[in-house]
Amino acid sequence: MAADPAARAGADVRMEDVVSLCARRGFVFQSSEIYGGINGFWDYGPLGVELKNNLKALWWRRVVRERDDVEGLDSSIICHPRTWEASGHVEHFGDQLVDCRACKRRFRADQLDGIEPCEAREDGTHDLTAPRAFNLMLKTFVGASEDAASVAWLRAETCQAIFNDFKRVREVSRQKIPFGIAQIGKAFRNEINPRNFTFRSREFEQAELEFFVHPGERQRWFEYWLAERVRFHRELGFGEDKLRVRPHEPQELAHYAKAAADIEFKFPFGWQEIEGVHDRGDWDLSRHSEFAGRDLSVTDEERGERFMPMVIETSVGVDRTALALLCNGLRVEALENGETRTVLGLDPRLAPIQVAVLPLSKKLAEPARRILADLRREWNAFYDESGNIGRRYRRQDEVGTPFCVTYDFDSEQDGKVTVRERDSMRQDRIETGSVAAYVRERLEGKP
Amino acid sequence: MAADPAARAGADVRMEDVVSLCARRGFVFQSSEIYGGINGFWDYGPLGVELKNNLKALWWRRVVRERDDVEGLDSSIICHPRTWEASGHVEHFGDQLVDCRACKRRFRADQLDGIEPCEAREDGTHDLTAPRAFNLMLKTFVGASEDAASVAWLRAETCQAIFNDFKRVREVSRQKIPFGIAQIGKAFRNEINPRNFTFRSREFEQAELEFFVHPGERQRWFEYWLAERVRFHRELGFGEDKLRVRPHEPQELAHYAKAAADIEFKFPFGWQEIEGVHDRGDWDLSRHSEFAGRDLSVTDEERGERFMPMVIETSVGVDRTALALLCNGLRVEALENGETRTVLGLDPRLAPIQVAVLPLSKKLAEPARRILADLRREWNAFYDESGNIGRRYRRQDEVGTPFCVTYDFDSEQDGKVTVRERDSMRQDRIETGSVAAYVRERLEGKP
Numbered sequence: 089m090a091a092d093p094a095a096r097a098g099a100d101v102r103m104e105d106v107v108s109l110c111a112r113r114g115f116v117f118q119s120s121e122i123y124g125g126i127n128g129f130w131d132y133g134p135l136g137v138e139l140k141n142n143l144k145a146l147w148w149r150r151v152v153r154e155r156d157d158v159e160g161l162d163s164s165i166i167c168h169p170r171t172w173e174a175s176g177h178v179e180h181f182g183d184q185l186v187d188c189r190a191c192k193r194r195f196r197a198d199q200l201d202g203i204e205p206c207e208a209r210e211d212g213t214h215d216l217t218a219p220r221a222f223n224l225m226l227k228t229f230v231g232a233s234e235d236a237a238s239v240a241w242l243r244a245e246t247c248q249a250i251f252n253d254f255k256r257v258r259e260v261s262r263q264k265i266p267f268g269i270a271q272i273g274k275a276f277r278n279e280i281n282p283r284n285f286t287f288r289s290r291e292f293e294q295a296e297l298e299f300f301v302h303p304g305e306r307q308r309w310f311e312y313w314l315a316e317r318v319r320f321h322r323e324l325g326f327g328e329d330k331l332r333v334r335p336h337e338p339q340e341l342a343h344y345a346k347a348a349a350d351i352e353f354k355f356p357f358g359w360q361e362i363e364g365v366h367d368r369g370d371w372d373l374s375r376h377s378e379f380a381g382r383d384l385s386v387t388d389e390e391r392g393e394r395f396m397p398m399v400i401e402t403s404v405g406v407d408r409t410a411l412a413l414l415c416n417g418l419r420v421e422a423l424e425n426g427e428t429r430t431v432l433g434l435d436p437r438l439a440p441i442q443v444a445v446l447p448l449s450k451k452l453a454e455p456a457r458r459i460l461a462d463l464r465r466e467w468n469a470f471y472d473e474s475g476n477i478g479r480r481y482r483r484q485d486e487v488g489t490p491f492c493v494t495y496d497f498d499s500e501q502d503g504k505v506t507v508r509e510r511d512s513m514r515q516d517r518i519e520t521g522s523v524a525a526y527v528r529e530r531l532e533g534k535p
Numbered sequence: 536m537a538a539d540p541a542a543r544a545g546a547d548v549r550m551e552d553v554v555s556l557c558a559r560r561g562f563v564f565q566s567s568e569i570y571g572g573i574n575g576f577w578d579y580g581p582l583g584v585e586l587k588n589n590l591k592a593l594w595w596r597r598v599v600r601e602r603d604d605v606e607g608l609d610s611s612i613i614c615h616p617r618t619w620e621a622s623g624h625v626e627h628f629g630d631q632l633v634d635c636r637a638c639k640r641r642f643r644a645d646q647l648d649g650i651e652p653c654e655a656r657e658d659g660t661h662d663l664t665a666p667r668a669f670n671l672m673l674k675t676f677v678g679a680s681e682d683a684a685s686v687a688w689l690r691a692e693t694c695q696a697i698f699n700d701f702k703r704v705r706e707v708s709r710q711k712i713p714f715g716i717a718q719i720g721k722a723f724r725n726e727i728n729p730r731n732f733t734f735r736s737r738e739f740e741q742a743e744l745e746f747f748v749h750p751g752e753r754q755r756w757f758e759y760w761l762a763e764r765v766r767f768h769r770e771l772g773f774g775e776d777k778l779r780v781r782p783h784e785p786q787e788l789a790h791y792a793k794a795a796a797d798i799e800f801k802f803p804f805g806w807q808e809i810e811g812v813h814d815r816g817d818w819d820l821s822r823h824s825e826f827a828g829r830d831l832s833v834t835d836e837e838r839g840e841r842f843m844p845m846v847i848e849t850s851v852g853v854d855r856t857a858l859a860l861l862c863n864g865l866r867v868e869a870l871e872n873g874e875t876r877t878v879l880g881l882d883p884r885l886a887p888i889q890v891a892v893l894p895l896s897k898k899l900a901e902p903a904r905r906i907l908a909d910l911r912r913e914w915n916a917f918y919d920e921s922g923n924i925g926r927r928y929r930r931q932d933e934v935g936t937p938f939c940v941t942y943d944f945d946s947e948q949d950g951k952v953t954v955r956e957r958d959s960m961r962q963d964r965i966e967t968g969s970v971a972a973y974v975r976e977r978l979e980g981k982p
Contacts, residue, residue: 114707117703119613119614126611126614129611129614133608133700134607136609137607141595159580161578161579161584162579164577164578164738165721167567168571168573170567226676228673228674230574231574232727252567252569252570253564253580255569256561257580260580261561271584274612278676278678280679290677291613380569384569
């Protein structure tokens with residue numbers, strides 16, 4: 089945090105404050121810290137894993153569970169290597185790189201503007217090699233030998249397994265076009281320069297939907313899904329000033345794509361994509377049909393025709409969206425008494441802890457723990473009995489806990505507890521037996 | 536299924552029936568099927584992913600959310616390669632392998648008894664090489680070159696990241712010994728002979744808890760966690776005849792381990808481990824202290840001493856347990872009318888679909904869909920309006936759906952629907968507005 093937090097109250101959030109909160113409270117930190125870290129890999133701590141799980145659960149609920157026309161999938165990270173030949177990744181998924189012969193640093197050939205000066209030459213200019221192709225997929229070997237025949241790849245995107253399994257999933261689920269297949273899972277890219285905290289990392293999680301439509305309905309479904317996905321991000325709490333849609337220019341589109349748009353969030357480091365919505369056409373299914381020698385086209389019984397479905401894809405970066413939630417939520421507020429407080433204004437359903445139970449004294453642990461046990465049946469509830477109550481409230485504010493329940497010495501007599509709301513700091517005195525209903529009504533809109 | 540299902544009624548489940556159900560209804564099938572599959576890798580289809588997610592959610596709830604003394608974690612699959620030197624995996628995690636020079640097949644040197652005859656020599660004997668060490672970790676390269684300096688490994692177990700992050704998690708969560716860190720995630724082992732469907736695969740999911748205790752309390756906590764974990768598997772529905780604890784013999788223990796026990800399930804292919812409970816001593820934290828040059832010991836303020844915590848580990852194979860659920864649940868029943876039905880007797884909370892809504896006619900879709908929308912707020916609800924109702928019940932029985940709600944032509948008049956229970960096939964006629972409460976009471980023990 090800044091030396092003078094009061095000076096930060098109301099100002100835009102800075103990346104260093106987000107990173108500092110994440111380390112201090114254990115949301116996210118470098119993988120293998122005790123070994124000095126490993127560039128581009130991150131671990132989610134106790135609060136981070138709850139936040140990320142809540143985000144994934146909400147996506148799964150909206151995209152899969154609440155719909156009749158989307159099926160879930162959980163495929164292996166390593167799939168048959170021909171998959172990546174068909175998808176074009178083996179041939180094309182890479183960057184052009186140049187090395188400096190003097191300082192040995194490596195750069196993307198298309199990102200040479202504004203690079204730091206060479207540290208090995210007095211005039212600071214780099215002695216660059218010609219560009220070389222570098223594949224971004226992580227390679228491994230499956231089987232007993234390390235030769236070309238055993239090469240496999242860690243998936244660079246989760247969607248290719250959806251195309252591999254399209255026919256099987258369609259048959260077992262008895263779905264007809266239009267319908268979609270969705271999955272959440274890890275993907276890997278050997279980024280040259282991982283940067284911006286978890287934003288550009290080498291191991292990351294995607295939540296992807298591939299929605300298969302009739303060629304005549306591409307435009308309609310592209311627009312439908314783009315609107316749906318914007319609605320999802322609005323539901324996460326991203327306002328007009330923080331979220332925008334950037335349609336791709338014609339020259340940005342892949343040769344097979346008819347339309348694409350990025351959903352961008354305004355991070356402290358600028359507007360950046362957190363989700364992509366793409367019309368992938370029939371590129372993937374056609375290529376897999378060809379490479380696998382299996383016809384993946386479908387028969388439309390109403391129209392009496394056979395066709396290759398077109399694919400509308402929505403692809404969320406889960407880590408990027410989790411980071412956007414932290415950047416969007418973090419704020420420093422000036423209080424009336426001249427002090428400040430740090431608040432993480434997360435949507436209550438996404439908060440790592442939904443409710444904290446705070447007995448005013450350790451002597452009140454027993455009845456407070458009874459309330460805790462009741463709340464834990466439904467939510468992630470946290471118990472803290474040490475330190476002064478104001479300080480305990482602040483610790484919960486800072487990690488986004490929407491409700492704190494305080495059991496005090498009066499509670500024994502009047503059978504009531506104090507429920508404090510994070511944002512308004514309003515305190516309601518309510519019946520002990522009504523706490524669950526009170527929280528449920530505010531979290532889910534019903535008692 | 537067998538040619539004569541009636542002959543199978545009441546008999547022990549056969550592996551081929553489980554595999555057949557999984558393929559037919561899309562629980563689990565080979566990864567990259569259209570490319571002929573890839574040995575040791577599996578994809579979970581629409582029903583399989585729900586089953587697995589429900590299992591993971593129950594574990595997380597029991598092990599993490601309901602406890603004050605366990606913190607969650609979600610670490611990267613690739614961590615600093617020194618981690619695997621410290622853990623001993625780079626040096627020791629492998630099998631001794633032999634090759635047959637004639638038929639080119641490869642075998643584990645310790646599993647030569649009963650192997651199939653050589654196909655290349657007339658007398659059927661293999662022409663075996665001397666045993667060679669083979670590391671089971673999957674190797675990859677992180678960074679721009681493929682040299683020794685860039686070698687990294689896909690984690691062979693999720694627990695090593697817990698040891699890496701032990702200090703950070705303890706500090707941010709303000710936990711004191713005894714406490715634990717838990718995580719669910721993928722791990723990889725380059726098995727020579729993947730087999731028994733998903734049981735022994737190359738990519739698999741673990742749910743691991745590492746519980747850190749004072750050296751004087753190892754025995755007590757080992758016994759505590761072994762009992763807790765058996766209780767968990769009983770809760771999944773594994774009876775006395777299907778689940779047993781097999782303590783390791785002294786000669787089976789790793790040199791640093793004081794005690795270990797396998798929790799075994801009786802699969803159609805025999806008794807096999809689905810979870811291990813291990814006293815790992817201070818091996819891991821001591822090794823990481825040494826290799827990272829960071830003291831991971833803790834101070835016990837009450838006792839006034841500094842010590843290295845001992846680790847009690849509980850390690851569930853998530854895929855194995857999901858497979859055990861399928862094997863445990865699948866049964867063929869003879870009905871009074873001489874027919875049979877296939878039932879997947881899953882615990883209702885774990886079933887992929889909690890409730891199916893089945894209008895008796897497509898004409899009743901609108902009111903049936905209103906009930907569906909209400910049920911979907913809480914559960915995974917499935918809608919099916921086609922085919923005769925008996926057939927639709929059978930399709931739900933076979934995938935373990937505990938409740939079917941049928942909306943019929945009388946429902947319009949009397950405001951009631953029929954709820955059919957999977958196991959008893961009992962049908963209750965209840966108020967349309969009470970369906971959610973009815974299901975909730977049976978799933979969660981409260982209305």
